[in-house]
Amino acid sequence: MCNDSRPAVTTAQSPFDDPNADIILHTSDHVDFRIFRLILTLSSPFFQGMFSLPQPTADAPRSTTNNPNDTQVSQSQTTTNGPPSIDVPEDSQTLDTLLRFLYPNTHTPSFHGLVHAHNVALAASKYDMPIALDKIANKVEAQYVSTHPLHVYLIACRMGWEPVARAAAAYCLDPDRMPREELDGDTMLRSSDAGVAYHRLQTYREACRRALETKLDDMDLFLDEESCESESDGDVHGGISGRCLSRWTAQYLANIKIALLKCPRKDALDNFDLVPLGDCTRCYIDKAHAIATARSQVATELKDALSNVRCNVYD
Known part of the structure; x- marks a missing residue:
């Protein structure tokens, strides 16, 4: 008694198991996809041309290929009364997707x-x-x-x-x-x-x-040179005094420049570690406004600088 050495063939999952399908795609891992040739014809000039050729007879042997760039057409040996079968080099996961x-x-x-x-x-x-x-x-x-x-x-x-x-x-x-x-x-x-x-x-x-570095060097975001009154009032916390707001803003912008030169993307501005530490209570509200203003203006300049740089995908 001789053993049948042919690999077992399984049928693909729905919707590629339709018994009314008129073509079978047989994958490299021996899965049959029962589909309608109209879908392939409308989707692919490759298959449209293939289906316009004379189809092999029912008793023609199934041919195989080891070249992943080849696709051969043959009549299924096991379903001589069924739809013709096409051997494709793709595996079932690739073809299903x-x-x-x-x-x-x-x-x-x-x-x-x-x-x-x-x-x-x-x-x-x-x-x-x-x-x-x-x-x-x-x-x-x-x-x-x-x-x-x-x-x-x-x-x-x-x-x-x-x-x-x-x-x-x-x-x-x-x-x-x-x-x-x-x-x-x-x-x-x-x-x-x-x-x-x-x-x-x-x-x-x-x-x-380079484009962003040039843009940042030319930016003028120091909105004012007004000094905080905390120095004269003696209400100083954390050693911030004098022109603390403008100096604090300068440090914030310096941190922004360093971050953007490392990662020239807008989402780099979302890093809260860029905000300098300080607890001058008189400047608290002004600092929040300065953060929003500086971030907005830097984001605008960032977009403008990068929009002038084109990624050349091809020559």
Whole structure:
């Protein structure tokens, strides 16, 4: 008695298990996705062209491929009376996510990690699915740009997502959001074009620092030179006296400049550690007003300075 060495085939989860489907996509990990070719035809010129070709006969053997960039069509050996089957090199997780970006009445899927997101994007690009690619780009940006901006930037550069790449580059201005490990140790960052993209990013970050430093040096936010009356009244706390408000404001602005040159982003202004210590009771209300005024004006100048620096995603 001979053993059947063929791997067991399972059926994908709903909605890709419809018995009325007229095409099957068979993944590299042997999962069958039963879908409607109309959806693929409307979503992908690649599949539209494939379906316009003569289909193999029912007794034609299933062909396989080890090349992840190849996709072959064959009639299923086990369902000779069923719909034709297409062998695809993607695994079931990648294909399931990709199809959910195409299928009606399904929730927008989430990615299980950046490798997963990258694989789905590459599959959508290979099968020429522009609508799916737009949705994937938006999802990658929403899910990962604030936590993994460098990875998102490099993926976006590779996929041609310029708006996503520029949004990610802006987050990369914060050094705390950049990976601390060596780039050579991260397989996501070792693609053939990653070095060029990373160099452009570093050029952008340095240009932002220079533009902001020039802007901050030219700013005049010392609103007045009026002195606090606490010195003459003897009501002094913490050693702050004389022109304490203007001096305190000067220290606050100096702290802002240091923080922004390290992280030229508006959210750097939200750090309360930038506010100098001091307990002069007469200046308390004036200091609160000075914080709000200085933060607002610096944020405006920051936006103006960085808006003139363009991240060159491509030559």
